[in-house]
Amino acid sequence: MSDGYELGTAKVFQDFATAFDALKTAEQNVQFSIDPSQGLTRERYGWYSNGNIFDSSYFSSDAGEIGISTGTGSTDTARIRSGYAGQYVSQSLAQPGHAVRIDSGNVNIDGSGLVSLSHGNVKIGPFMHDGSQVTEGFFIEFDSSGTRFVRVRGGTRVTEVDQANWNLDNMTGQGGSANPSGEQLDPSEMYIYNYPFTWYNSGRLSIGRSRTTGIPKPQQIQLWHEFQPSGEPNLNTANLPVQIVFDNAGTGQSLSGALGGMQYSIYGGDGPVEKRVTEAIDNDISISVARNDPIDPAAQPGTPIFAVRRQSGYEDLEVMISDLEVVPSSTDLFFYVWYVWDSSALSGASFNQASTRNFSSETRIEIDKSATSFDATNAINERVFRVSGAKNNEKVSVFPREAESRLPLEATAVVTAVEADTNGNGTTADVVMPIIEGF
Numbered sequence: 001m002s003d004g005y006e007l008g009t010a011k012v013f014q015d016f017a018t019a020f021d022a023l024k025t026a027e028q029n030v031q032f033s034i035d036p037s038q039g040l041t042r043e044r045y046g047w048y049s050n051g052n053i054f055d056s057s058y059f060s061s062d063a064g065e066i067g068i069s070t071g072t073g074s075t076d077t078a079r080i081r082s083g084y085a086g087q088y089v090s091q092s093l094a095q096p097g098h099a100v101r102i103d104s105g106n107v108n109i110d111g112s113g114l115v116s117l118s119h120g121n122v123k124i125g126p127f128m129h130d131g132s133q134v135t136e137g138f139f140i141e142f143d144s145s146g147t148r149f150v151r152v153r154g155g156t157r158v159t160e161v162d163q164a165n166w167n168l169d170n171m172t173g174q175g176g177s178a179n180p181s182g183e184q185l186d187p188s189e190m191y192i193y194n195y196p197f198t199w200y201n202s203g204r205l206s207i208g209r210s211r212t213t214g215i216p217k218p219q220q221i222q223l224w225h226e227f228q229p230s231g232e233p234n235l236n237t238a239n240l241p242v243q244i245v246f247d248n249a250g251t252g253q254s255l256s257g258a259l260g261g262m263q264y265s266i267y268g269g270d271g272p273v274e275k276r277v278t279e280a281i282d283n284d285i286s287i288s289v290a291r292n293d294p295i296d297p298a299a300q301p302g303t304p305i306f307a308v309r310r311q312s313g314y315e316d317l318e319v320m321i322s323d324l325e326v327v328p329s330s331t332d333l334f335f336y337v338w339y340v341w342d343s344s345a346l347s348g349a350s351f352n353q354a355s356t357r358n359f360s361s362e363t364r365i366e367i368d369k370s371a372t373s374f375d376a377t378n379a380i381n382e383r384v385f386r387v388s389g390a391k392n393n394e395k396v397s398v399f400p401r402e403a404e405s406r407l408p409l410e411a412t413a414v415v416t417a418v419e420a421d422t423n424g425n426g427t428t429a430d431v432v433m434p435i436i437e438g439f
Helices: 008-015
Strands: 028-034 045-049 059-062 065-069 077-082 093-102 107-109 115-117 121-129 134-143 146-153 156-162 191-194 205-212 219-227 242-247 256-267 275-287 303-310 318-321 325-327 333-340 365-368 380-387 412-419 427-438
Touching (some): 065 242, 077 256, 093 242, 115 134, 115 146, 146 219, 275 303, 303 318, 303 427, 365 427, 412 427
Antiparallel strands (some): 059 065, 065 256, 077 242, 093 256, 107 115, 121 242, 146 156, 205 219, 275 427, 303 412, 318 427, 333 380, 333 412
């Protein structure tokens, strides 16, 4: 075993003890895993060319990867992130990761093994980004002056450590105590970068990579640098999406590379840091006649019942629709769940802060129940459920808890309904819609 490696989850747990020094069972829970062979899919990614969401100008779906290449304008930026912010679990080890390559023509390695770019700036890691800058998180940064570990809190760069000063392995290929692995960092290779971290004041942030070595030890986690806070939390939030930013930094030259997938995993822990349930209740909902089957929901999406979104400034919030219950009329109904990123898709919507189950104002979601129509042209049809006619006026669970799904970042969830009988005249139904939210 090389001194430059952390091997296996057992060793990880010894090194990543929680704030209470409680070692956890070495069990991995993969919260999300994104395969790039599926291409640019809105439920899985958010991608931006010069800040325009879902503009594919600087992206391409290649074999087994997603190509990234900025334009040659005075300042061109390409950013891609996971569709979800990973949900940190209390007293656990979080391990976001992604496979990234910077094309070799953009990478320089000097005689001391220090890495820089020929031009531009690349940031890779788990962080929040407001469209112009990183607002929270940590990452590896490459630019023409070098490579460094960076931590950002509240939009301010509070920690920067150059590659030469990384405290576990500076990856310069020079060997010795500063480079115990003797290996050279080369971002032109498709590394599987990993960012294990824990939260609280004593939690640490780390950067490194995973390496496949075969059975019986299929993975090595090679760590390069760790940051340990002193007297303050290491971040303002622990729920961070995995992101990549390629910026030509005003050079007028293209900057290119590729993404080979994303994943967010946790080890140990018992549940989210905080979780609560908000109930949206409405009675006598009028459901318009539309069609008799759900073969093409986008053609006639039906009447909007609810729309749900995060309040501004709470991208780290977990939002899930769960166990929507309906007391249907005598006719069969189809219910659709949509994801949309353009508020103009809803006509007549008026979003208001919801009330939690205990009627407090702690909720950080907004709900609309007044929209009159829904344009599904650019929406994603996430789910379809059918509810048969009422039996003794009993409630029917439309979205059972095991079918719940998380709301992607920046998206609004819209629930619509249509009547199954094309000869009907509309109907009414009582609906109870719990929404789970948590940090």
